[in-house]
Amino acid sequence: MSQGGTLICMNQSSNFAIEKLFLPVENKVAQLKCKDFFTGGSLMHVSINNAHPVMAGMPKNTYIFVSKSPVFNTLKEFEGEALAKYQPNGSPLASGYLLGSEYMNDYAANLDVHHGAGHVILLGFQPQWRDQSMGTFRILFNALLFNQNVAKAHPQYLILVQPSVRSIRKRVTQHVSVQILLSLALFTTDSLSNKN
Numbered sequence: 001m002s003q004g005g006t007l008i009c010m011n012q013s014s015n016f017a018i019e020k021l022f023l024p025v026e027n028k029v030a031q032l033k034c035k036d037f038f039t040g041g042s043l044m045h046v047s048i049n050n051a052h053p054v055m056a057g058m059p060k061n062t063y064i065f066v067s068k069s070p071v072f073n074t075l076k077e078f079e080g081e082a083l084a085k086y087q088p089n090g091s092p093l094a095s096g097y098l099l100g101s102e103y104m105n106d107y108a109a110n111l112d113v114h115h116g117a118g119h120v121i122l123l124g125f126q127p128q129w130r131d132q133s134m135g136t137f138r139i140l141f142n143a144l145l146f147n148q149n150v151a152k153a154h155p156q157y158l159i160l161v162q163p164s165v166r167s168i169r170k171r172v173t174q175h176v177s178v179q180i181l182l183s184l185a186l187f188t189t190d191s192l193s194n195k196n
Helices: 015-020 135-145 148-153 165-195
Strands: 006-010 024-025 040-048 059-067 071-074 080-085 094-095 108-115 118-123
Touching: 006 015, 006 135, 015 024, 015 118, 040 108, 059 135, 071 080, 071 108, 118 135
Parallel strands: 006 118
Antiparallel strands: 024 071, 040 059, 040 080, 040 094, 080 108, 108 118
């Protein structure tokens, strides 16, 4: 990352990156007790910064799948962008269960944190949950393709740049390969959990 790479963290792995990389970000719900804040296996409504390459092609508002997920607050030294945020007031709950919506209000569910010459993409939700959260697959794939060349072009980044047939074929192949790898990993995880 210090030389321009990108680290992608999904859901609770974001806490590891925040701690070990000393990111100027805090998980607002990390120390809360279940009687004050709880959500598990629920859909939340978020607003999207779809001018950012990681959010390219997403609508301005969407739903994310959360389960014991972090809620991000940026600190004074933060450099980067909020890519998805919870609403300023009221409950973001669309389906499931949520206790303590006030701890989510106006905080981020997704961040691009500048780190050295690179980026840490914190996804405070599960974009790939058992192949069911199809609405957020695009975010994960975009993040996987978010390299230093794309980052340098942002915010002048344009998706419609008349790519060549070869570049389209390469991108499609990358997407398919990633989806196959994710499916295999999820299948293996599910198989092991079922045996236990």
